[in-house]
Amino acid sequence: MNTQNCFHCGNDIVKTEEILFEDKSFCCLGCKTVYEIFSQNDLTSYYDFEKAPGATPQEVHGKYDFLDNREIVSRLLEFEEETVHIVSLYIPHIHCSSCIWILENLQKLQKGISQSQVNFSQKKVRITYDPQLTDLKTIVLLLNAIGYEPYISLENYEGIRKTVDRSLIYKIGVAFFCFGNIMLLSFPEYFEVGEYWIDQYKDFFRWLIFALSLPAFFYSGWGYYVSAWKSIQSRMLSIDIPIALGIIVMFVRSTVDIVFDYGQGFFDSMCGLIFFMLLGKLFQQKTYSFLSFERDYKSYFPIAVTKINRDGREEATQVYDVEKGDRLLIRNQELIPVDGILISENAYIDYSFVTGEEVPIAKKSGDKIFAGGKQIGKVIEMEVLHSVSQSYLTQLWSNEVFQKKTNLKYKTITDTVSRYFTPALLLLAFISFGYWIFIDTNTAFNVFTAILIVACPCALALTAPFTLGNVLRIMGNRKLYLKNATVIEQMAKVDTIVFDKTGTITSNKKSAIAYEGTPLQEKEIGKLKNLLRASNHPLSRRLYDFLPVMELLEIREFEEITGKGIRAIVANSEIRLGSATFVGSSKTEKSKQTNVHVSIDGEYKGKFTFDNQYREGLEKLFKRLSRKYSLTVLSGDNEGERDNLTQLLPAGTILVFNQKPEEKLAYIKELQEKGCNVMMIGDGLNDAGALAQSNVGISISENVNVFSPACDGILDASQFSKISYFLKYSHNAMKTIMMSFGLSLLYNAVGLSFAVTGNLSPLVAAIIMPLSTITIVSFVTVMSNLYARKERN
């Protein structure tokens, strides 16, 4: 066992805070308590499956009081009966087999729970309980107490149940059933030509095959006819037209063949074709069900807030029921759901969620506060000005430009190729028909249909789904989760990349602060802390949070000199804090890091060094990207970092500051109107509009389970420096597709040479079709894996 890490959560243990319990060491009381709960209930197997699988339980005080409200609870429930309630809860922490085990043994921890079932890929647990023995609040608090806090937001309240669409799987099942049986029934005629018994039974075989092909033709293939018809109507030559044409011609010609006893027809090829193409669709459909790419403000908003009634009682109220004039209580880290006026003396509100500005804003009693901010610190009271639907954030979101354009017609690479392929195919069919008609009418019809059958672009249509589906998976393994396969095509077309600053190229984590110089005594630290309390400068706030809590001291003659530092007399000693020259240090040094120097009573003590908060590999990444792409950094912050950034980033990078969410969106739009393909990389809600407007919107997330705005892809923050790799890989994916197109056209040429000369037999078709499919699928799989390996570093 590792003594350095907490037995429960695996975090590093600070030696002074180490807690020993039953020979195991824990980092904090919370972790120890969870262990105690488990060990009392004989559930310590939890620690056998994975090492340190847990999470530290968070403090909740009254956060879930709204679950006392019957109405809210019944909206959350999936099933409600007198003695049985079923609820599905989303738990972001679910990540390993230990999690599954403990959550499926909840009935041992809480009476009344009869069953709990985990869906790992959706990170959900479905709990069945008896409402007479326990209630939802108890269960949620229990989950929280063992470190599995569920995430309940306004979105759950809306309760839109998604119906799962499984029709593709049914279609594949039916197509495979038909394909398999028809293939077997076709063999006798392929191999036993002219034998006596075949002649006797062939009608039976053929009509059985015909009957078996009907479900595949009418049910499984239906989607292709519909989409072909749609693309004809919108005058787009999509790949579905030759596919649908091929299937229909195959079916009609085969039926004619068996009716007039010309031959056995192409039913096996037809069903195989439908089956393989549906399989390609399924392969491309890979989704990350635990991530959501279509979020709106509802998934951030709490379900309920604490309202203070006229008689002073606190009551949990549904946010939609909040009206103008109500008084609300907002706790530490809670989101303010509506616009209002601050009643408490003062508040620190973090608007990073809306504006991207990370420094909390101080508000005084009577100030207006807007929805979307998070209160930091103590509990505040506010009076409501607008209801939820009329608040700033909701209005901003309802703004039309902020909606992701879903039905934006996008031409895929396959459609582009098919624009040439389809007319060429039809032309060839008609020319051959025109040639043969003068020789033999019968052969002319044969050749005409044979061309359409053999050229049916099965391999062509499969290329993109299999390549992109595979690339999607490989990128997912490397922690870039894309919404769907078309995003890869879009990525390959990008020529301009726009970065957000805060949270994207900078890290959200509190950067480390180090002290260098004469060691400070506790008293001196106390004095510093008191001086910092008075200052609102971002660096002061960070340093203030860094220093340990000390008693309050009296401050006199406080002065803040912009651009230099702060000074005051604290408990009779003069303290200066700021730039080297300001505190009177003789040392002048050039350093990329931000330093704050300290002097006490005129004596230089040392400096606090703030670690560079930019992400690792930022310089290298920008350098690599600047060769191929034009780069822009858009920031909601003020110009404070301009000098630092110009130094850090390659020349030619455009820096734009003071951008509101709408302006970011407008900036992207402007670039697009100039003909650029823009990739936007951002994080918070303040980038939501820009992410939606851009051709490819990638959201950066420190923890992919936490929510990110609507986007095309989510990138794990640790992979930030690999952006150039992903872009290059998308280019290579397109290259693979082009090569594979060449290969499938080669197959088409071979098949067509049979067809044009009038020699296409069902056997040839039955061989060429699966052979080309298998070649293409294995080719693109090998190529995309090869490219992925090559570019790894």
Next chain:
Amino acid sequence: MSVIYILISISIVVAAVFLYVFIKAVKSGQFDDDYTPSVRMLFDDELQKDNKQKTETKIEKQN
């Protein structure tokens, strides 16, 4: 040779039964989560190891 009618009919019926079973399985949601069951099946031994009586008394103590 007319036995072939019976044989083929039987084989088609068997295949159709499998198709029906497959569709039913999909409909009931068996294929929606393809990861959890693979882990869950490994837990069975662990559950039996637990002493039931002991667990129950402990829970009561805690409440």
